[in-house]
Amino acid sequence: xxxxxxxxxxxxxxxxxxxxxxxxxxxxxxxxxxxxxxxxxxxxxxxxxxxxxxxxxxxxxxxxxxxxxxxxxxxxxxxxxxxxxxxxxxxxxxxxxxxxxxxxxxxxxxxxxxxxxxxxxxxxxxxxxxxxxxxxxxxxxxxxxxxxxxxxxxxxxxxxxxxxxxxxxxxxxxxxxxxxxxxxxxxxxxxxxxxxxxxxxxxxxxxxxxxxxxxxxxxxxxxxxxxxxxxxxxxxxxxxxxxxxxxxxxxxxxxxxxxxxxxxxxxxxxxxxxxxxxxxxxxxxxxxxxxxxxxxxxxxxxxxxxxxxx
Amino acid sequence: xxxxxxxxxxxxxxxxxxxxxxxxxxxxxxxxxxxxxxxxxxxxxxxxxxxxxxxxxxxxxxxxxxxxxxxxxxxxxxxxxxxxxxxxxxxxxxxxxxxxxxxxxxxxxxxxxxxxxxxxxxxxxxxxxxxxxxxxxxxxxxxxxxxxxxxxxxxxxxxxxxxxxxxxxxxxxxxxxxxxxxxxxxxxxxxxxxxxxxxxxxxxxxxxxxxxxxxxxxxxxxxxxxxxxxxxxxxxxxxxxxxxxxxxxxxxxxxxxxxxxxxxxxxxxxxxxxxxxxxxxxxxxxxxxxxxxxxxxxxxxxxxxxxx
Ligand SMILES: Nc1ncnc2c1ncn2[C@@H]1O[C@H](COP(=O)(O)OP(=O)(O)OP(=O)(O)O)[C@@H](O)[C@H]1O
Ligand SMILES: [Mg+2]
Numbered sequence: 001x002x003x004x005x006x007x008x009x010x011x012x013x014x015x016x017x018x019x020x021x022x023x024x025x026x027x028x029x030x031x032x033x034x035x036x037x038x039x040x041x042x043x044x045x046x047x048x049x050x051x052x053x054x055x056x057x058x059x060x061x062x063x064x065x066x067x068x069x070x071x072x073x074x075x076x077x078x079x080x081x082x083x084x085x086x087x088x089x090x091x092x093x094x095x096x097x098x099x100x101x102x103x104x105x106x107x108x109x110x111x112x113x114x115x116x117x118x119x120x121x122x123x124x125x126x127x128x129x130x131x132x133x134x135x136x137x138x139x140x141x142x143x144x145x146x147x148x149x150x151x152x153x154x155x156x157x158x159x160x161x162x163x164x165x166x167x168x169x170x171x172x173x174x175x176x177x178x179x180x181x182x183x184x185x186x187x188x189x190x191x192x193x194x195x196x197x198x199x200x201x202x203x204x205x206x207x208x209x210x211x212x213x214x215x216x217x218x219x220x221x222x223x224x225x226x227x228x229x230x231x232x233x234x235x236x237x238x239x240x241x242x243x244x245x246x247x248x249x250x251x252x253x254x255x256x257x258x259x260x261x262x263x264x265x266x267x268x269x270x271x272x273x274x275x276x277x278x279x280x281x282x283x284x285x286x287x288x289x290x291x292x293x294x295x296x297x298x299x300x301x302x303x304x305x306x307x308x309x310x
Numbered sequence: 311x312x313x314x315x316x317x318x319x320x321x322x323x324x325x326x327x328x329x330x331x332x333x334x335x336x337x338x339x340x341x342x343x344x345x346x347x348x349x350x351x352x353x354x355x356x357x358x359x360x361x362x363x364x365x366x367x368x369x370x371x372x373x374x375x376x377x378x379x380x381x382x383x384x385x386x387x388x389x390x391x392x393x394x395x396x397x398x399x400x401x402x403x404x405x406x407x408x409x410x411x412x413x414x415x416x417x418x419x420x421x422x423x424x425x426x427x428x429x430x431x432x433x434x435x436x437x438x439x440x441x442x443x444x445x446x447x448x449x450x451x452x453x454x455x456x457x458x459x460x461x462x463x464x465x466x467x468x469x470x471x472x473x474x475x476x477x478x479x480x481x482x483x484x485x486x487x488x489x490x491x492x493x494x495x496x497x498x499x500x501x502x503x504x505x506x507x508x509x510x511x512x513x514x515x516x517x518x519x520x521x522x523x524x525x526x527x528x529x530x531x532x533x534x535x536x537x538x539x540x541x542x543x544x545x546x547x548x549x550x551x552x553x554x555x556x557x558x559x560x561x562x563x564x565x566x567x568x569x570x571x572x573x574x575x576x577x578x579x580x581x582x583x584x585x586x587x588x589x590x591x592x593x594x595x596x597x598x599x600x601x602x603x604x605x606x607x608x609x610x611x612x613x614x615x616x617x618x
Contacts, residue, residue, distance in 0.1 A: 003415035010412065014404055129399030133457065136363040137416040138389040308366040 004139065004147035005154075012117065012155055021113045022162070029106055029163050033099060033170040046090050050081045057081065068252045072274050080185050083193040089185065095178040096171035097198040100206070104268035106163050107209045111216045111241065114156035118220040119233035121148050122304070126228040131309055145304045149221060149297065156213050164206050187273035189281065205271045208286065212265035215289045216241060218296040225300035251276040264288045313340040316390075316465045316497035317362065321371030324357055324521075331357050333521040334371070339499055341464065344491045346512030346529070347501040350614060354521040355501040356396055359469050362499075363393060375465060389417070393467030398454025402443040406434055406453050409442060410460060417461040424460065432456045433482075447474030455483070459490075466490065467499045472507055484511045505610050517613060524613060541582060543573045544597040545589075553594055560585065571597070579603065 012018055043049050057078040060066060066074070084091065092098060122145070125131040134144060172178065180199045188194045216237055224233035244262030251263040255277065258264070263276040264285035275281070315338035324332040332354045339345045349355050360366045362373055364380045364387070373380045378387035400409045410429070414420040429438050432452040442450065451474050458466055466487075472480045488511070490496045502508050508515060509529060516526040545553050547570060557564040557575060564573040577585070579601050589596055 007412050007415055010408065011401065011404070014408070016403075128402065129397060130401055132363075132365060132395045132399060133413070133454075135365060136388055136391065136393060136395070137413070138385045139416060140385065309360070310366070 001143065001147065004143060005150055008121070008148050008151035009154070012121070012151060017120070018117070021116065022159075025109065025113060025159055025162055026166050028109060029103075029166040030170045032103055032106065033167055033174075036099065036102075037174045040094075047085065050084050050091075054078060054081045054085075067249055069249060069274060069276075073272070076187055076273055079187065080193055083185060089195075092182055092184045092198065094175045095182055095198070096168045096175055097178050097182060097202045098184065099171040099175070100164065100167045100202045101198065101268075101271065103167060104205060104209075104266075104271075106167065107160070107206070107213070107268075108241075110156065110159045110163055110209075111213050112238065113159055114152070114213055114217045115220040115237040115241070116234055117155055118152045118217045119224045119230040119237065121152050121224070122221065122300075123224040123228045123230040123233065127230075135309060141305050142301060145225070145301060149218075152217055152221060153214060156217050157210060160206060160210060160213060186271070189270075189273070191273060201271055205267055208267045208282070211286055211289045211293075212261075212267060215261055215265060215293050215296075218293045222296040222300040226303045248276050258284075259288060261289060261292045313342055315339065316341050316376060317499065318374040319371070320374065322358070322361060322368055322373055323370040324354070324361060324366070325369040331521050332361070335523055337516060337523065337526055339465070339497050341497050342491050342495045343513040344487055344498045344500065344511055346508040346515040347499060347518065348503065348505065348508055348515055348610060349501075349518035350503060353518040355518060356469055357521075358518070359393070359395055359467055359499075359501060362467060363391060363395060364388060365395065389461075390464040391467060392458035392461060392463035392465070394451075394454040394458055394469055394471065395467075396469050397473075398450045400442050400450060400453055400457070403441065405441055406438040406445070406449075406456075409453060410438075410457060413457045413460055420460055428456045428460055431459075431486075448476060448479055451475055452479075455486075463496065465497045465499065469501050470504075471500060472502065472504055480507065487511060517610065519614060539577065539579045540602045541575045541577055541585065542567060542598075542600050542602065543575070544569065544571050544599070545573070546595050546597070547571050549594050552592070553589065556588055556592055556594070557585070560588065 057074050060074050061071065061078070083089070125134055135141060178199075180197075182198045183195045184198050184201075185193050186196045186201065188196075219240065220233045220237040223236050224230050227233065240262075244260075244265065247257055247260065247262040248266065248269075251257040251260075258277055258280055263280070267282075267285075269275060270282045270285070317339035319335040319337050322332060322335040323330065335358065347355055347358070357366070361368050362375070362380065364384050368381055375387040376390050380387040400406075401412065404412070407425070407429070410425050414425055429435055432455055434449065434452050434456065437445065437449060442453065445453065451471065455468070455471065458468070468487075471483060475483060484507075487498050487500070491498045491513070500508070500512065512529050514526070514528050517524050543553065543564070550566075550571060550573065553573060554564045557573075560581075562575050562577055564575050566572070567574045575585075582599070582601060586596070586599065
């Protein structure tokens with residue numbers, strides 16, 4: 001099994017596409033943090049700034065067109081700003097962990113790239129004809145497929161780690177290495193303002209995001225295994241991802257949508273207390289994702305095991 | 311050495327949709343023989359090979375390799391098989407060496423030394439660290455053979471292996487395959503429609519036609535059985551009728567050839583002196599006589615025509 005996985009890793013690593021993706025991943029991550037630094041304005045008096053923010057938030061809340069999620073987000077921020085003034089707690093000074101938390105969008109980039117790699121790993125063997133020589137070895141088809149799946153999963157995990165490390169490295173150049181004990185105000189699952197460890201929140205967000213990444217990887221992998229077409233797998237997966245983002249909004253109105261993977265695939269919603277529906281919890285989302293992963297993986301396994309290889 | 315069967319076809323049948331593509335094959339391939347699998351385009355050779363290596367399911371019947379069913383004991387059965395199916399499709403974006411390493415990792419106990427040995431054997435030493443995308447078809451064919459032999463299989467399956475090889479390469483392959491079979495006891499199963507090639511390479515030849523086995527024979531018997539050389543005769547025009555009568559006495563039929571005085575007869579080469587004597591004794595002036603021996607190709611084409 002180790003041999004099979006190192007084979008698959010060798011095939012991923014020796015492709016040009018992989019290196020283009022890794023380059024983009026690092027460039028975009030570093031670029032985002034640099035841009036953020038350049039547009040930053042220094043704060044002289046945090047109390048005045050918070051009061052200003054409160055006024056702005058209140059103004060926003062009076063606008064009707066605000067989407068439910070934006071509305072909830074603004075309310076949360078308002079709540080935290082008020083709490084700061086009442087309890088005289090200054091915002092934390094800029095540090096790598098807080099910066100990483102703010103860039104949760106980078107996780108979506110990891111998802112997109114992971115979809116592209118996952119779409120190729122099985123269908124490419126078919127289009128290049130190499131599947132024949134791969135399958136006539138003393139290994140069951142299940143093992144071959146599993147080794148491919150593990151390899152893309154590991155690769156996706158590496159990309160996530162690269163984003164984390166690059167983001168941390170670039171921010172550390174601007175803000176210093178940061179202190180592991182730094183705390184900041186967050187809303188807990190009950191919606192109360194709580195002081196939490198920023199480093200742990202960051203690790204939680206990036207760590208748990210592996211599950212949504214894996215669910216898109218599995219989707220793309222399954223489509224490409226079943227249809228033997230990587231372009232379709234990328235297309236369908238990206239389409240679902242984009243449509244999925246708008247479904248998060250609709251989920252607040254239509255209850256059963258919460259059982260679809262979309263409203264569950266953004267872990268940052270739980271870090272910032274923005275569940276699509278009040279009854280949805282982190283555990284619920286992770287369970288839904290795990291079920292989808294099992295279903296997609298099972299489907300591709302059944303098809304791959306049975307199919308005549310022409 | 312008693313030759314044991316490496317492959318046993320047992321009523322092997324493949325049906326796709328409503329079409330029977332391979333129909334009830336029953337034969338053995340023995341250790342130490344080069345077995346030719348001959349058939350025109352679309353006969354079902356590749357389909358049969360795909361079943362042998364478990365790429366496609368067998369609709370009815372089974373195939374045993376070293377006594378293990380490829381359908382129900384895949385891993386034990388395939389362990390002793392090496393092969394190329396259709397084209398030598400390898401990973402183009404990897405080097406030749408990386409390709410071999412890839413396949414070596416899939417079978418326990420293949421050392422670096424073995425990889426180097428096989429590279430040397432197929433004559434790819436100079437280019438083995440180049441990307442396969444830069445290889446010629448012949449070089450890919452060689453690399454394909456290298457990956458097939460890497461784990462010292464008891465059965466080597468090659469689908470049209472001479473495809474893309476130059477004449478020197480073909481001769482080399484022929485000698486390698488013979489050596490592998492005769493010295494090391496490997497069962498070599500080769501499909502092809504390059505008939506003349508099969509004649510030189512194989513010990514035994516099976517002919518497949520529309521999915522059915524129509525003949526299976528040792529290569530010598532295959533060529534010489536049923537007489538079947540053609541004897542061309544040229545006699546004086548006035549004597550052709552006499553000649554025909556004399557030949558009829560031998561229980562043969564003389565057929566008019568392309569020239570006005572030309573006749574031809576289906577007969578064994580060793581009957582020619584007899585014929586010659588008869589004609590002389592009866593005063594026929596023979597202008598020329600020559601024997602055209604049938605190649606495997608002739609026999610094959612005839613067989614195909616009969617089947618139509
Ligand atoms: N998946 C399939 N679906 C339908 N028909 C098929 C399929 N695969 C093969 N066939 C048919 O089966 C027949 C045998 O094909 P096969 O490739 O085994 O022939 P072959 O003897 O290898 O021919 P060639 O000498 O051209 O390589 C052909 O008529 C082909 O069209
Ligand atoms: Mg063929």
